Amino acid sequence: MIKVLEPGIETTVQDKGREGYYEIGMPPSGAMDRYSYLAGNLLVGNEENASSLEITYMGPKLQFEEDAVIAVTGGEIPPKINNEPVPMWTTLTIKKGDILSFDFVKSGARVYLAIAGGIDVPVLQGSRSTYTLCQIGGFEGRALKAGDELETGDMQETSVKEGTTIPEEFIPVYKKSHEIRVIIGLCSYRLTEESKQRFLDLEWKVTPEANRVGYRFKGERLNFVEREQPFGAGSNPSNVTDLGYPIGSIQVPDGIEPIALLNDAVTGGGYATIATVISTDLSHMAQIKTNETVKFKAVDLDEALEARKEVRGKLDKIRELTTGKK
Numbered sequence: 001m002i003k004v005l006e007p008g009i010e011t012t013v014q015d016k017g018r019e020g021y022y023e024i025g026m027p028p029s030g031a032m033d034r035y036s037y038l039a040g041n042l043l044v045g046n047e048e049n050a051s052s053l054e055i056t057y058m059g060p061k062l063q064f065e066e067d068a069v070i071a072v073t074g075g076e077i078p079p080k081i082n083n084e085p086v087p088m089w090t091t092l093t094i095k096k097g098d099i100l101s102f103d104f105v106k107s108g109a110r111v112y113l114a115i116a117g118g119i120d121v122p123v124l125q126g127s128r129s130t131y132t133l134c135q136i137g138g139f140e141g142r143a144l145k146a147g148d149e150l151e152t153g154d155m156q157e158t159s160v161k162e163g164t165t166i167p168e169e170f171i172p173v174y175k176k177s178h179e180i181r182v183i184i185g186l187c188s189y190r191l192t193e194e195s196k197q198r199f200l201d202l203e204w205k206v207t208p209e210a211n212r213v214g215y216r217f218k219g220e221r222l223n224f225v226e227r228e229q230p231f232g233a234g235s236n237p238s239n240v241t242d243l244g245y246p247i248g249s250i251q252v253p254d255g256i257e258p259i260a261l262l263n264d265a266v267t268g269g270g271y272a273t274i275a276t277v278i279s280t281d282l283s284h285m286a287q288i289k290t291n292e293t294v295k296f297k298a299v300d301l302d303e304a305l306e307a308r309k310e311v312r313g314k315l316d317k318i319r320e321l322t323t324g325k326k
Contacts (some may be wrong), residue, residue: 238255
């Protein structure tokens with residue numbers, strides 16, 4: 001059991017996500033930075049869909065009531081055991097009675113605490129992930145609070161040795177300015193050619209409205225092509241007939257402040273989606289903080305698939321390091 005002494009700003013239970021329910025309006029939720037989440041599970045010998053704690057900006061203070069094997073991955077929010085600094089991206093042991101806490105965030109926005117055996121919460125629609133907007137999944141459908149007590153699953157015997165560390169070349173580095181790759185579409189035809197280019201040329205600033213639902217960006221107004229209002233669409237030039245929103249879709253209501261829709265966002269609606277963040281860069285998006293800047297870079301499908309192949313290659317190397325299996 002793990003006692004929550006202090007909850008942090010927003011600490012939730014997440015796994016790979018609630019897949020297969022998009023058509024009924026249920027977003028997947030799940031770890032926003034999937035790369036860091038998967039790496040953490042590999043470091044503690046878990047199955048790759050074991051539930052972890054996603055920690056945002058400020059970490060919790062947790063007391064372990066039994067021995068455990070843990071790993072902390074993601075952005076740099078340095079962990080401490082009994083007030084002594086311990087490394088990230090490393091297999092660690094923690095003893096009964098020990099207290100895990102975190103220093104101030106130094107870079108990135110989220111870290112993942114993987115615990116051997118995972119967090120034992122009920123499975124809902126194939127996932128243990130928390131969807132706070134509907135108050136389902138995870139621990140009572142919400143972020144953790146002081147006084148909560150978390151059960152862990154049975155720790156499987158693992159060959160991962162204490163002190164196993166992921167090589168530096170596989171650890172992302174986050175600055176205050178970010179490049180995020182996108183595929184232009186589905187409804188980019190609604191923008192003027194000049195605004196399409198401005199979307200890619202500008203450095204967009206992340207507003208305080210940045211969370212698991214989506215990130216809003218401030219820059220300049222984008223203009224839409226004039227048209228007659230089509231049947232079934234709203235009257236604003238940014239409206240289209242309702243369509244589905246893939247995770248990472250970028251919409252621009254009224255042409256003001258683009259919004260990148262993320263893991264807990266609605267699954268469809270009537271705003272034009274001008275671009276979609278490629279799947280690998282969604283993990284990067286999770287590590288961007290308020291007031292940092294983003295420049296979007298257009299890529300094609302082949303480049304997006306090559307980026308996915310590169311990330312899978314890194315995870316294969318981490319899997320080989322932790323399991324000895326190729």
